Amino acid sequence: MGSKKLWLPLLLLLFAALVVWNGLKRSEPADAGGGIIVILQTKDVNSSYWQTVRSGAMAAAKELNVALELLGPTGAEAAEEQKELLRGAIAARPEAIVLAPIAEERLSEELDACRKAGIKLIVIDTPLLSHPYDSYVSSDHVEEGRVAADMLAPDKRKKPVYAFITSDDDSVVASQRRQGVLEKLPPGEAFSLGTIDVGKSEEQAYRTVKSLTVAYPGMNGIVALTDVGVSGAARALEDQGLSHSVKLIGFDSSLPEIQLLERGRMHALIVQNPFNMGYLGVETASAVMQGRKRPQWVDIPSATVTSANMYEPENQKLLFPFVS
C-alpha cells in the first residue's frame, strides 16, 4: 500500500480538525475589545442627573455585554480634571469614548489625539462645536428653549417681558436654550431683559430677581437656563407676591425645583432624560464600534413637566430617579 493512498482520510481528518479548531476559536469569550470609556461631567453622587446618566450607561453595557469604564471629575476644577481623564482614557486605547464635554476649547488637543488614535467619539449632553465626532446623543437644547418659550407665552396675548438667569455664561447648553427661546420670541414680539449670571449662589439669584421685579414691574417671565439659583429666584418672587404673575421656567430637575413645582412656585420644568442619554450613548458607541451606521445626532426628546402632570408615572420616573 502506497502512503499516497492515505491522503483522503488524512484530508478528512484535517477537515475535522479545522472544524474543531474553528469551533474552539469561536468559543473564546466575545472580545469586548478595548471597551468603552464614558467620561461624565461629574461623578458627584449628589448629582442625580449624572448619576442617572451613569445608570443608563451601565444598563446598556450590561445588555450589550460590553466592557465599560465610567469616569468623571470629582473635584472643583472639573474642566481641568476632565482634560486629564480624557488624556488617560486615550492612553488606555478603548474602542470608543463617550464624552460629556465641560469646556470644548480646553479639550482641543485631546480631542485631536482621540481622532488620530482612531477611537470612536460619542458626545453626550453638551455638543462639540468645532471638533469632529462620530455621533451626538442628547436632547435638542434649542428645541428645549423653544418649548420653554411656548410655556412662557402660550398665546402671546400679553407681551412677554422676561429675563434669563444662568450660573455659567460660557455654557453651550445654556446658550442653545437661550437661542431657542429667542427664536420663538423675537425682539418685536417680546422683550428680553438680557441674561444675568447669578453664579452658583441662591442668594445672588434672590437679590437679582428681587431687583428685577422692582426695576421692571411689567416682567412676567424668568427663564433659568441652568439648574442653580432657581430656589432663590422663586423665593424672591414669592416675597414680592408675584409667584402667579411671573412665570418661572427651569431646565432639568432637582428636589428643590420639584418642590417649587409642587407648590406652584414654578411654572414648568423642561426635563431631559438622562437615563436614556446614558443608555443611548453607550448603545451608539457600541454600534459605531461594530461599524453600524448611526445618525450624526441621536435626539432624545425632553419632557415638559408642570404641577399638573408631575405625578404621572412617566414623569415620576424622570423627576425622582430611582437610585437604590
Added chain:
Amino acid sequence: MTRLRPPDWLKRGLRPLRTIHGTISAAFSILILAAIGITSLNSYKLSEEAVLSNSQAYLGEVIQQVGQNIQSYIDNMENISLLIFTNKDVKYYLSDNPFLSREEIRTYEKSISDLFQSLLYTRKDIASIMVFGYNGRNVSDRRLTTLNPYVQLREQDWYVKAARAGGRSVISAPHVQNVVSGDYEWVVSLSRELKNSNGMTGQGIALVDLKLNVINDICRSVKLGSRGYVFIVDSAGNIVYHPQQQLLYSKLREEPIERILSAGQSSFLVDDGAGERLYSVQDSNFGWKIVGVAYRSELIAEPDAMRNSFLLWAAAALAGTLLISLLLSHRITRPIRRLQAAMRQVERGNFEVRAEVEQQSEIGQLERTFNMMVGQTQRLMDERIQTEETKRRTELRLLQSQINPHFLYNTLDSIIWMAEQRKNEEVVRMTSALAKLFRASIAKDDELVPIRIEQEHIASYLQIQKMRYRDMLDYEIDIPRELHLYKSPRILLQPFVENAIYHGIKNMPEGGVVQIAAEVDGDSIRFTVRDNGKGMDEETVQAVLNASARDNDGRDHIGVSNVNERIVLTFGAGYGVSIESEPGEGTCVAVTIPKVR
C-alpha cells in the same frame, strides 16, 4: 473564452479514487463523516434542548421564588392593615364620637402611633404606616406628621381605589409617596378602607407603604445570566417594575405585554432581533405577573464548553473510525492487491507464478480462475515451443533427406555408368537434373516456395529416377500454369513420389506410372500423387499415416506422417495428407494446402 479544466492538483488528488482501496476508504470516510456529523449535531441539539428545558424549569422556579418573596412582603402589609382594621383604638379614634376630649384624642393618637412605630421597628421593609380618617383626623408612625399641603389626599390613586374597594385591600403600582411634606420615597402602597364597629360604614383609609427598594432588590438579586432580568406587570398590563422602565416609556424597548397577559402561568420564547429570550410568567395572588427574562444564549450554562466537548468527541470518534476504515479497506483489498501483484508478474512473462487461494470469497474465485488461465497459457506456450522444436527437427530431416547419401550414391553410380557407356548426352541430362534438384531443394531458406520451384524439383527428381529405372517408370506431371505463382511447402511431393517408386512400382515386373497433378478446390490447392503399383490394404494405409519418422531400416526418413505434420503445423488442421489405396490397384496420395500467394 477559456474552458474550465480541472486543475492538475485536483486530477492528481483524484487519482487514488481509481484504486479500489482508495474508493473504499473514501466511501467509508465520507459515510463516517456524514454519520458522525449528523449524529453529533443531533445529539448536540437534543442536549441543548434538554438543557434549555431544564433551564426553563429552573427559570420558572426562580420566578416562583421571586413571586413568593414579594408575596411574603405583601402578606405582611396585608397583616398590618388587618391589624389596623381590627384595632379598637383606631376604630374609636376615627369614630365621630363627640364626647372625646382633645386630651383623650391625643392619648389615642400616641398609643396608635406607638403601635405603628413598633410594627415599623420590626419591619425594615415598610416605609410608613398611616391612617386617614374621614373625619379629618390622621395618625402615622411618626410623632409629628406634617401632611404635604399641596397634595390632594382624596385624589390619590391609593385613596380612591381603597374607598371604592369597600374594605378589601388595594395594592398600588410603585409610585413616589408625597403625602408627607418633604418626603418623596418610591413605595408600593397597600391601602384599605377601615370600617366602624358595625362593619358597614367606612371610617377612613389605612395606608401601608412598602419600600420599592425591597422589590427592586428582590428582582435585582435574581441572576438570570449576565443579561437576564425580572420585571413585573399588573393585571391591566401596566409595567409595575422594570429595570429599564425609562426605555420602555421612551419606546426604546418593548416587552410583549399582550403575550404575557394571555400567557397565564407559562413560558415562551421571543425572538425579535434583540436576541432570543425566554419569558417565564408567574401569576401572583395580588394581581401582579412576575416575568423572568433570560437570554437563550445564556441559559445554556457554558454553551461553548458543551459544544467544544461535542466537537472534540466527534473529532476523536472520527479519527478512530477513519483509522479503522483505513485498516478495513486495506484488509478487504489485500487479496486483490495480491492478485494484482501476481498478474504483474505474469505481465513480465513469469508464468510460473500462482496466486495463493485462501478463501471461498469472490476474490478466491477470481484467483482460482486466474491460476487456471495462467496454467493454460503456460501449457499453450509449452506446446508451442514443442511444436517449433518438432518443426525444426522435421526440417532438419528434410534437409538430410535432400542429401540422402544412398540416392546420391546411386545417382552418381548411374552417372559414372553412363559415362563409361559414353552416353554423354544422358550424363549431361542427369547431372543437370541432379543440379536442378539440389538447387530447388536448398535454394532458399523460405519455408514456402512457389509451386513452380516445387514442380521443377519434382520434375528433376523424376527425371533422375526415370533415367535409372528406364522403362520400368513412367511419369506425368500436370500442374496448371496458373498455379505456379501460389506457394507450397518445400519438398512437399518428393516423399510421396519416392514412396510410389520404391514401394509401389520398383517391385512390379512390368513397371508403373506416377502421375502428379494439381487442382484448385475452392480456397485450397490439391496435389495428387497417383501410382498404379502394388497398392496397400487399409491397415497399411493407417500404418503409413501414423508411422513414426523412423523407417524399419533404421535411418531417418521423411515419412508421410511427417509431411502431414508439417502441413498441419504450417496451415492448420483443415489441411493435410490423405491416402487412398487398393492392393493391386495402386495408391493415390492427396495433399491439400491453402491457396497462398
